[in-house]
Amino acid sequence: xxxxxxxEVFPAPVVLWSHPEGERDGKPLLxxxxxxxxxxxxxxxxxxxxxxxxxxxxxxxxxxxxxxxxWFPLTASIDYSLDRVKKASAYVLxxxxxxxxxxxxxxxxxxxxxxxxxxxxxxQRPADFAxxxxxxxxxxxxGDDPTFKDAELDGTVPMFWGxxxxxxxxxxxxxxYTMGWVRKHVKLTKVLYTGMWHGINQQEIGHVGEFxxxxxxxx
Numbered sequence: 001x002x003x004x005x006x007x008e009v010f011p012a013p014v015v016l017w018s019h020p021e022g023e024r025d026g027k028p029l030l031x032x033x034x035x036x037x038x039x040x041x042x043x044x045x046x047x048x049x050x051x052x053x054x055x056x057x058x059x060x061x062x063x064x065x066x067x068x069x070x071w072f073p074l075t076a077s078i079d080y081s082l083d084r085v086k087k088a089s090a091y092v093l094x095x096x097x098x099x100x101x102x103x104x105x106x107x108x109x110x111x112x113x114x115x116x117x118x119x120x121x122x123x124q125r126p127a128d129f130a131x132x133x134x135x136x137x138x139x140x141x142x143g144d145d146p147t148f149k150d151a152e153l154d155g156t157v158p159m160f161w162g163x164x165x166x167x168x169x170x171x172x173x174x175x176x177y178t179m180g181w182v183r184k185h186v187k188l189t190k191v192l193y194t195g196m197w198h199g200i201n202q203q204e205i206g207h208v209g210e211f212x213x214x215x216x217x218x219x
Contacts, residue, residue: 018056035112
């Protein structure tokens with residue numbers, strides 16, 4: 001594993017919540033993971049559009065990138081490595097471990113690179129998550145890395161994957177890998193949208209709300 005430079009030692013997580021501290025315990029937790037170059041405020045507005053039964057936490061990625069933040073370097077860049085993805089996932093998992101006790105379940109919602117993070121968390125802790133939502137994103141090609149426990153994912157964890165086929169950001173090779181992975185490892189709800197490009201629209205959020213209600217709140 002590569003050695004991170006001193007400048008890349010991650011800070012304590014910055015998290016925004018949908019509810020004040022005294023109103024979170026006992027609610028299912030939904031963790032929001034933003035995309036490349038965004039921040040923890042980017043997805044928090046979704047909390048008002050999703051089912052009210054969740055305590056929603058939006059986590060800031062640890063690496064500063066321009067005006068925003070990233071979980072790891074872009075996969076096409078020379079700085080990218082699977083170890084960087086694993087370090088970012090450990091950062092989120094360690095934080096989740098500190099607050100998990102107060103919640104009956106934990107679900108994940110990631111946009112773009114945040115979907116890569118959400119699915120990585122699931123692959124490293126297959127028994128830990130009630131459901132995963134991936135929006136306009138992808139699954140990381142982990143090769144045969146033993147920390148990705150894909151063999152333990154037997155198609156029972158529900159996952160929603162929404163995207164626009166005309167998305168100009170997520171490349172075809174990432175879509176192909178993701179398609180192969182989701183078909184083998186999760187209970188998939190896949191919805192295609194038009195005119196959304198690399199984004200999120202109101203119709204999709206409605207579908208996500210229905211999915212989370214059915215797969216988490218009513219279980």
